Amino acid sequence: MKQHTLWSVALIAGLTLAGCGSAAPTGTAPSSGGSKTKLVVWDWKSGDKKAASYIEKAKADFAKKHPDVTVEFVAQPFDQYYTLLGGAIQSGKGPDVMMFNGGGQIRDRVDALLPLDQYVAEDRQRLAGWEAFTKDGKTYAAPVTLQGHPIYYNKTLYTKAGLDPEKPPATWDELMADCAAIKKAGAKCFALGNKEGIGPQFWLSGLGSGILTPKEYDDWIAGERDWTSPDVKQVFKLWKEVNDKGYNNDGANSTAMFNDAFSVFDAGKAAHIIGLMSDVGHWKDFGEFLGDKVGVMQAPLVTAGAQPSLPYDGGIGYAVAKWAKDPKSAADLVRSLTSTEALNAFYSNAGAIASDTTIDVSQAPPAVGTIVSKLKSGKPALHVALSSKTLDLMGRLSQKILSGSASVDEAVKQLAASDRAG
Amino acid sequence: MPVGRSSPSVRPADTGRAEGAGFEQRARHGGTGTHSRRASRAGTAAERLAPLVLLAPAVLIIVFLRLWPLLLGVNFSFTGDGARNGTAVGFDNYLELLDDPLFRTALGNVGLLVVLLPVAVAIPGLLATFIYLRVPGHRFYRSVYFFPAVLSPVIVGAIxxxxxxxxxxxxxxxxxIGLGPVDWLGDPGVAIFTVVGVQIWATFGMALVVFLAGFSTLDPALLDAARVDGASLPQTVWHVIIPGLSRTIQFVFVTTMIGMLTSMFxxxxxxxxxxxxxxxxLPEFYIWTQQGQMNRPALASAASTVLFLIMLVVGLAQISVLRRSGGED
Structure with a gap:
């Protein structure tokens, strides 16, 4: 009997140990993996075919500098990315190098990141878009692409409506007159997808430089946002006006920006879209459908004294985690990922407007030339300065404005309160 | 793994215990010698220990993999986010939740789901009745109705x-037919009903099968008797089928409720x-947004705790319903 009890104890103990034993090595292997050190990179780009040559070039560049360090890229699905990253940050363990969107997404998480200023000093001049990865004077990531909101237009529809495709409207009144002509010709003036509530972010940034005065614009970026200004209210008034006049595609609140609204523009059903510069919804995507009939215009002038400019920031960039065991080589990997050669590959294969200002774009379609020529005078996009909470609220309020269940005044009041609290 | 493997070892211990009891009795009856008494005392200690040792793996797994994380999560909900990360903030997160119109909407929608529950149960119930009453083509309908249940929600949503x-x-x-277009997914007054409607469409096949199983236990003699007495179809449904299927209906209520609250994400x-x-x-979606998009894990924990409490209340209510229906037997 005693024998039996002991037996079962021994059996269970044995099994438990065996259970632990089999689990333990796999758990510890990556950290102790041989004599070579290993860097783990998380992003959502490396799995993309269009980015393959970019990653390859960056890897090769890094291997030249650090032959003893292996690099593993882990491509995460973008819609889960920040959820997964949040888990890694909470546990204080995870990738050494990780990709971030500029603006709120990285600024909310700088506690987990290593300031890179001492490592990237040499790249300062060559790359553009650092501000989006900077908080309190410290830089936390190096920009890979630039992201911004040019206004694209369909030259074929302009011709069809009897307008000059080489002379896009320069003022709001001209734009409204053109929209009326385009509507008469049987197309919509704007392709808008606001299912996710992203529409007003594009709207605010795409048109903001023509609505806010230069001082208001700079103050907004600097954090001194005056929500009581009539110009700020004007942004949302025009959002409503365009919809009320029937210039947007139908059912904007149930059309996804990614990628149904882009498809509306691709299909030639709408004449304008406030698009992107990199990733998707950019000149190269549209060009596949519309050929060289894709034009880029600058924000129409709404307020006298405003100076329309191209709104853009660092789009995506690579950062180094605070817990990285070898921060020096991790930072070097970030530098390889932003080397001219690698970024050139990214630009030519994926159509991204890369952060490297030395890349030659003279062979590219005219739309690229227009965008790149405006980079110098460009300013940070307005919506990037807002917290993710305020942007989320803005999404819902913009849907309410479109459906008529909230007034512009009310929306601006709520946004002001959210912005002050955040 | 230890749990699965430990089950064979339970048996020898069981028989050991039975033998031990016999041994003890013999020892007590015989009352002979100190040697056997000492042996039996040692045996008793081992016997007392044995169940604890045998239960330990299961208990430890439950405690460390279920209860402990749950407590950590609840504890986490009383800490702050961002700059206040890690510091205790009392009920701040819960107050913020109550103050957030979005979370109130989410809770309101849970209430709406409960209100719509009878519809979600009535639809498969009615269709199962028709199939049971052998409407023309009932075999075809039986397989067609079940079909959506095998599709993943993502595919159903995309369709x-x-x-x-x-x-x-x-x-x-x-x-x-002259009806104006409705923005099914873009009109805030319509969208939630659209989504619930699609959820019902996608999942009623399972409930239908349960109903059909319930029908197979229904006494056909009762239906024949009703027919002989000249009962109309609604009368048959109301007075014969529904009372005969009360336990099945309750079961479907419970499972549909769980499905609607947990699998609409x-x-x-x-x-x-x-x-x-x-x-x-819905609360689940709110939790996901706060954790993943807003970088507010502690607030998400608080919302999870609230959802957990709601599920606890709903679950307990459902258990009592099931127990009551079981007692009718």
Whole structure:
């Protein structure tokens, strides 16, 4: 009997140990993996075919500098990315190098990141878009692409409506007159997808430089946002006006920006879209459908004294985690990922407007030339300065404005309160 | 793994215990010698220990993998986010939740789901009745009705996104019969009903099968008797079928409720993403947004705790319903 009890104890103990034993090595292997050190990179780009040559070039560049360090890229699905990253940050363990969107997404998480200023000093001049990865004077990531909101237009529809495709409207009144002509010709003036509530972010940034005065614009970026200004209210008034006049595609609140609204523009059903510069919804995507009939215009002038400019920031960039065991080589990997050669590959294969200002774009379609020529005078996009909470609220309020269940005044009041609290 | 493997070892211990009891009795009856008494005392200690040792793996797994994380999560909900990360903030997160119109909408939608529950149960119930009463083509309908249950919510959502788009085929059909287009997924007053409708469409097959199983236990003699007495179809349904199936109906109520509260995330994510105007938020979706998009894990923990309490209340109510229906037997 005693024998039996002991037996079962021994059996269970044995099994438990065996259970632990089999689990333990796999758990510890990556950290102790041989004599070579290993860097783990998380992003959502490396799995993309269009980015393959970019990653390859960056890897090769890094291997030249650090032959003893292996690099593993882990491509995460973008819609889960920040959820997964949040888990890694909470546990204080995870990738050494990780990709971030500029603006709120990285600024909310700088506690987990290593300031890179001492490592990237040499790249300062060559790359553009650092501000989006900077908080309190410290830089936390190096920009890979630039992201911004040019206004694209369909030259074929302009011709069809009897307008000059080489002379896009320069003022709001001209734009409204053109929209009326385009509507008469049987197309919509704007392709808008606001299912996710992203529409007003594009709207605010795409048109903001023509609505806010230069001082208001700079103050907004600097954090001194005056929500009581009539110009700020004007942004949302025009959002409503365009919809009320029937210039947007139908059912904007149930059309996804990614990628149904882009498809509306691709299909030639709408004449304008406030698009992107990199990733998707950019000149190269549209060009596949519309050929060289894709034009880029600058924000129409709404307020006298405003100076329309191209709104853009660092789009995506690579950062180094605070817990990285070898921060020096991790930072070097970030530098390889932003080397001219690698970024050139990214630009030519994926159509991204890369952060490297030395890349030659003279062979590219005219739309690229227009965008790149405006980079110098460009300013940070307005919506990037807002917290993710305020942007989320803005999404819902913009849907309410479109459906008529909230007034512009009310929306601006709520946004002001959210912005002050955040 | 230790749990699975430990089950064979339970048996020898069991027999050991039976033998031990016999031994003890013999020892007590015989009352001979100190040697056997000492042996039996040692045996008793081992016997006392044995069940604890045998239960330990299961208990430890439950405690460390279930209860401990639960407590950590609850504890985490009393800490702050961002700059206040890690510091105790008392009930701040819960107050913020109560103050957030979005979370209130999410809770309101849970209430709406409970209200719509009878519809979600009545539809498979009625269709199962028709199949049971052998309407023409009942074999065909039986397999067709079950078909959506094998589709993943993401696929169902994508299909209905296309069908219900503003310029999609459903509105086109409505247009031909002279009804104006409805923005099924873009109108805040309509969207939640659209999503619940699709959820019911996608999941009623399972409930239908349960109903059909219930029908197979129904005494056909009762139906024949009703027919002989000249009962109409509604009378048959009301006085014979529903009372005869009361336990099945209760079971379907419980499982449908659980399904609606726990498995609508995929559909919401694909079809509306909580919109328009935040009108289709459910607590699960809110938790996901706060954790993943807003970087507010502690607030998400608080919302999870609230959802857990709601599920606890609903679960307990359901257990009492099930127990009551079991008692009728």
């Amino acid at each position: 209905f996104n296309l069908i219900l788009a503003f310029d999609g085929p459903f509105n086109a059909v409505l247009g031909t 995929g559909l919401l994510y694909v079809m509306t993403a909580g919109g328009p105007e935040g009108s289709t938020y």
